[in-house]
Amino acid sequence: MTIEHKKDFVRETIKKDLKEGKFNYVNTRFPPEPNGYLHIGHAKAICLNFEIAKEFNGKCNLRFDDTNPTKEEQKYIDAIKEDIKWLGFDWEDREYYASNYFDKLYEYAELLIKKGKAYVCDLSPEQIKQYRGTLTEPGVPSPYRDRTIEENLKLFREMKQGLYSDGSKVLRAKIDMSSPNLNLRDPVMYRILKKSHPRTGNKWCIYPTYDWAHGQSDSIEGITHSICTLEFEDHRPLYDWFIEQLGIHHPRQIEFARLNLTYTVMSKRILLELVKRKIVKDWDDPRMPTISGMRRRGYTPQAIRNFASAIGVSKADNTVEFEYLEHFVREDLNKKAPRVMAVLNPIKVIIDNYPEGIVEELEAVNNPEDSSAGKRKVPFSKVIYIENDDFMEKPMPKFYRLTVGSEVRLRYAYFIKCESVVKDKNGNIVEIHCTYDPQTKGGDAPDRRKVKSTLHWVSAKHAIEAEVRLFDKLFLTENPLKTGEGKNFLDNLNPDSLKIIYNCKLEPSLANAKPFDIFQFERVGYFCVDKDSTSEKLVFNRTVTLKDDWQKIKSKLIN
Ligand code: ATP
Numbered sequence: 001m002t003i004e005h006k007k008d009f010v011r012e013t014i015k016k017d018l019k020e021g022k023f024n025y026v027n028t029r030f031p032p033e034p035n036g037y038l039h040i041g042h043a044k045a046i047c048l049n050f051e052i053a054k055e056f057n058g059k060c061n062l063r064f065d066d067t068n069p070t071k072e073e074q075k076y077i078d079a080i081k082e083d084i085k086w087l088g089f090d091w092e093d094r095e096y097y098a099s100n101y102f103d104k105l106y107e108y109a110e111l112l113i114k115k116g117k118a119y120v121c122d123l124s125p126e127q128i129k130q131y132r133g134t135l136t137e138p139g140v141p142s143p144y145r146d147r148t149i150e151e152n153l154k155l156f157r158e159m160k161q162g163l164y165s166d167g168s169k170v171l172r173a174k175i176d177m178s179s180p181n182l183n184l185r186d187p188v189m190y191r192i193l194k195k196s197h198p199r200t201g202n203k204w205c206i207y208p209t210y211d212w213a214h215g216q217s218d219s220i221e222g223i224t225h226s227i228c229t230l231e232f233e234d235h236r237p238l239y240d241w242f243i244e245q246l247g248i249h250h251p252r253q254i255e256f257a258r259l260n261l262t263y264t265v266m267s268k269r270i271l272l273e274l275v276k277r278k279i280v281k282d283w284d285d286p287r288m289p290t291i292s293g294m295r296r297r298g299y300t301p302q303a304i305r306n307f308a309s310a311i312g313v314s315k316a317d318n319t320v321e322f323e324y325l326e327h328f329v330r331e332d333l334n335k336k337a338p339r340v341m342a343v344l345n346p347i348k349v350i351i352d353n354y355p356e357g358i359v360e361e362l363e364a365v366n367n368p369e370d371s372s373a374g375k376r377k378v379p380f381s382k383v384i385y386i387e388n389d390d391f392m393e394k395p396m397p398k399f400y401r402l403t404v405g406s407e408v409r410l411r412y413a414y415f416i417k418c419e420s421v422v423k424d425k426n427g428n429i430v431e432i433h434c435t436y437d438p439q440t441k442g443g444d445a446p447d448r449r450k451v452k453s454t455l456h457w458v459s460a461k462h463a464i465e466a467e468v469r470l471f472d473k474l475f476l477t478e479n480p481l482k483t484g485e486g487k488n489f490l491d492n493l494n495p496d497s498l499k500i501i502y503n504c505k506l507e508p509s510l511a512n513a514k515p516f517d518i519f520q521f522e523r524v525g526y527f528c529v530d531k532d533s534t535s536e537k538l539v540f541n542r543t544v545t546l547k548d549d550w551q552k553i554k555s556k557l558i559n
């Protein structure tokens with residue numbers, strides 16, 4: 001399926017570069033740091049990079065930015081690959097790691113030292129910060145800034161050999177301590193970190209910083225357009241400076257605004273905290289804004305891609321409504337999800353004039369939006385379940401569903417009329433007694449009389465039981481990170497983000513449902529089989545309700 005793209009400044013810049021001959025091919029990259037799972041913000045960056053590559057007949061590399069072994073783990077690498085594949089993108093044989101370039105980066109660093117453009121500095125991290133100055137005050141040069149090339153080379157080699165302790169020395173670029181751009185005030189290129197790396201083991205005890213590793217990795221891979229988020233805009237002069245000093249292939253860095261979503265936190269650091277504090281079960285908890293959480297919840301790759309395409313890219317920071325994402329989920333599931341009948345809060349209905357022991361197999365449409373989905377048989381019998389709130393003994397005004405004396409349609413079955421109810425000793429209704437009209441089989445009366453509502457139902461004898469998990473937003477406030485004095489994001493958590501209901505009744509066609517299968521429970525919502533399901537018990541996650549709030553919110557935003 002092709003997605004129509006709007007014109008945007010990223011694509012326009014690329015077109016211009018090709019036209020002017022700055023590049024004659026396009027190669028983008030997606031550069032995750034394997035220190036957590038990917039979230040919906042990353043999905044935006046993934047779609048952008050891979051789709052641009054495709055549109056321009058180019059390539060997109062996957063590059064793990066694995067320069068900080070204190071936070072990075074193999075399990076994150078595996079999860080990231082799985083998520084990108086699931087979204088429908090393919091990096092082919094271009095699975096790269098910044099750590100692949102550690103030798104080359106070291107060589108480049110020596111080159112800069114030899115050019116007098118880098119030096120070893122003994123200031124502590126705190127001192128470096130103090131000496132850097134502020135936006136209004138120039139920095140103060142480090143007392144180690146004027147070391148000779150020979151001394152710098154010797155010290156840097158000794159740093160690499162492990163002669164110095166963590167934090168005691170760094171390698172810094174020698175640029176301009178009075179630059180209005182703080183990033184150019186002699187930024188750190190290497191720090192000492194005596195820590196084993198998942199891929200390079202104990203080979204290194206100095207590790208490159210992001211700024212030093214990133215641009216050079218882009219250059220080594222022949223990247224043409226290095227698309228990143230806005231916070232790197234001020235780093236671009238540094239990105240360009242390193243590459244110019246080294247005289248190597250020069251990609252263009254282009255910055256776009258990161259995706260923010262209402263009611264959602266996106267930072268991996270905070271998502272990790274939610275996991276560690278057991279506020280959610282894991283990174284793939286269906287309430288998490290991670291790609292794996294959304295997959296488990298029942299979101300489809302197509303829905304996420306359509307969303308990413310619709311929000312587009314811009315240079316201005318903004319926050320997208322969570323309901324807009326849900327809108328694309330509904331739109332896609334409406335086309336794809338088979339319809340079934342499931343009763344979440346069952347109450348028993350006995351059809352007194354329906355023969356005992358008879359089972360009728362009634363024909364039901366699998367998906368009215370997709371005729372190729374066909375039909376199935378649903379068993380009907382004397383005792384069925386309907387939704388508890390589809391019955392009211394004392395109906396409120398405009399309640400058109402079942403009440404004593406009223407007639408409703410049972411989907412695909414018959415008209416039934418409620419005659420009486422049976423209560424337990426506490427006065428709770430335990431059975432609803434009805435009669436049915438055999439003339440109305442299939443759902444229409446020969447005398448054309450109308451009923452005001454159609455209910456879903458499940459035959460009691462044939463029902464399978466399931467657990468259903470109803471999710472709500474994880475946070476109560478639009479911006480969970482905005483908190484009052486002395487509070488933090490944990491104070492904004494929604495205590496009711498998960499409600500579990502047991503003993504839901506499902507039509508028997510669901511007996512063979514597998515984890516990640518998605519259905520529309522008619523009149524209720526979209527539901528996805530959870531991986532916690534066993535052969536004894538199915539577990540469903542509510543993906544999203546049926547009601548689309550987006551139009552309402554959109555008009556509120558416009559007015
Ligand atoms: P976070 O701050 O959410 O933890 P990050 O930027 O540290 O994320 P990386 O693994 O470094 O995470 O990100 C990989 C790529 O994804 C980067 O190019 C980054 O710009 C992009 N990216 C990260 N978050 C977003 C977002 N919210 N919207 C768009 N792109 C994003």
Ligand code: MG
Pocket residue numbers: 033
């Ligand atoms: Mg990052």
